[in-house]
Amino acid sequence: MSTKIRTRKAAPQHIRAGVRFGPRWTEHELTDEQLALIEADPHLEVQQVKAQKSAKKAAEKAAEKPPALVNVNTATAKQIAKAANGIGEKTANDLVKWRASKGPFESLADLTKVGGIGDATVAENEAVLTV
Numbered sequence: 001m002s003t004k005i006r007t008r009k010a011a012p013q014h015i016r017a018g019v020r021f022g023p024r025w026t027e028h029e030l031t032d033e034q035l036a037l038i039e040a041d042p043h044l045e046v047q048q049v050k051a052q053k054s055a056k057k058a059a060e061k062a063a064e065k066p067p068a069l070v071n072v073n074t075a076t077a078k079q080i081a082k083a084a085n086g087i088g089e090k091t092a093n094d095l096v097k098w099r100a101s102k103g104p105f106e107s108l109a110d111l112t113k114v115g116g117i118g119d120a121t122v123a124e125n126e127a128v129l130t131v
Contacts, residue, residue, distance in 0.1 A: 069130045072111065073104040084125045091116040105131050 037052075070083040077092035087095070091114070098114045099105065108129060111117045122129075 068128075070128060071130050072108075073099065073131055080129075083128045084121075085128075086121040086124060087117065107131060 068083070070079055072080060072095065075083075077089060077096045080095060081087055081089045081092040084092070094116060095111065095114045105111060108122050108126060108131060110131075111122050111129075112119060
């Protein structure tokens with residue numbers, strides 16, 4: 001359920017062509033939860049409450065979204081370094097060079113043939129890397 005409230009913008013008065021314009025009224029549509037927050041702390045502004053709500057939604061959405069899989073046989077070194085934990089750009093470049101000289105990897109376990117990548121790194125990145 002949502003409620004509409006009106007708030008005054010804290011803006012200085014302006015004078016244009018001899019006419020004084022005071023603070024303006026703004027209408028906001030708030031959920032009951034947001035309204036309760038404002039009633040509990042009158043120093044909170046509506047925009048602060050709305051920003052908290054949108055930040056919370058963005059965090060929840062990011063948590064729900066599974067990481068995209070990166071194929072080590074087709075990805076660039078930059079893509080691999082960005083997606084994988086414990087694999088920096090230098091190691092990712094070594095991985096791409098190894099792939100170019102010896103052919104595609106048959107399994108993630110083959111990544112250990114590249115210097116700087118061990119079993120622990122492969123196990124840590126099984127959720128984000130694929131062949």
